[in-house]
Amino acid sequence: MIYLTIAIIFMILSYISEKIIYRLDNCMDKNLTNKILIFLPNMIIPILIYTKYELSIQTISYMALIPFLTVVSIIDFRTTYVYDITILSGIIMQSVIFLLNKQLSEGSMSHIKGLFIGVVLSYILAKATKSLGDGDIGFYGLCAFVLGQEYSLYMIFLSFMLASIYGGYILLRKRKSIKSSIPFTPFISLATILIILTQKDIINLYFDILSRNL
Template sequence: MIYIVLISIITSYICNKKIYKICDELNQNKLNTIIIYTLNLLSMSLIYYKYGVNAESIKYLSLIPFIIVISIIDYHTTYIYDITVLSGIIIQGGIFLITIKYDVNTMSHIIALLIGLIVPYILATTTKSLGQGDIGVYCLCCFVLGHNYSMYLIALSFILACPYSIYILLYKSNKERKIPFAPFISLATITIIITNYDILNLYFGIISK
């Protein structure tokens, strides 16, 4: 466990330094630093507790810093930088190739990547509910999760975004009604990693009662 704490501290330090170099518009403040360190430590600890150390957990652990940085930038600027998404995909692609012989679901991740590209693209072009950057984030997260969770991820991210969307519609002017969607994709991703289908099962359990 001590190694996970050290890894989370190191990655948090790197994220905290790089985030302001990636996005010049983002002002340095202690709140962002606290969020980065807290989310990194909490997410990585929960992943380690659930999966231990294996090929699957390595993918998840290496994803966390990227989606945290992407989410913070998107929340403050409603913009997703290509370099953050592409870097994440490259890293995950490298891990995928290295661990391919230990992964029995190789095709699952390739199919998931296509789902993460095609379905959000259709939503973005037909409903205008997503930006182009969000498609890249979906590609990254779906690729890591595999095809069994891809559609679940897309649905859950919209469900999680609903309360914030209602708040935006009620209390913000038309010019301010841009919804930073990456934080909800990231939250849905972390939720799925930690709980698998537990949240969905709980939801349907409540509905059935």
């Protein structure tokens, strides 16, 4: 019953997300691919989150983040633009969720530090490498705010690793110039989702494979 309830709630949220996307960017084509990219993650990932964490404030926080990841990533992927209102709305919603947590005093500092790490480190990377835009900095802040201090650095590292894999694919398969820009928020979203669902299992597996080959 709980899975059906989650599916219905996020079907409604997917519909709202779709309306928001086309309201923010009315030039974007309304096609089947976009609909799949909106509805599929919004309906499947929250169920996976509930399966892993069951019902808790953390579960609600992670679930509430998914529609924002979807909206920001799709708009950025299609237009290479990130709207500040989506980032700010996500931070406000997450702040409200954290305020509902009875253990606020114990866990709030980790999330505040995560926000600080996400914004400051991504800002430094943006200025040093010219690989990130202002919207990416805010989006890193939102995702790091939700994940907390423990996973912030890991999320930034994993997002760059995923982006580099995609960049390599573009170079090898599509024969585009290395100077071609790619939208970065989809990789931040994917890294965040992977961490939510696996925590540090991926990086542990990576270093385990490296140690075996040495």
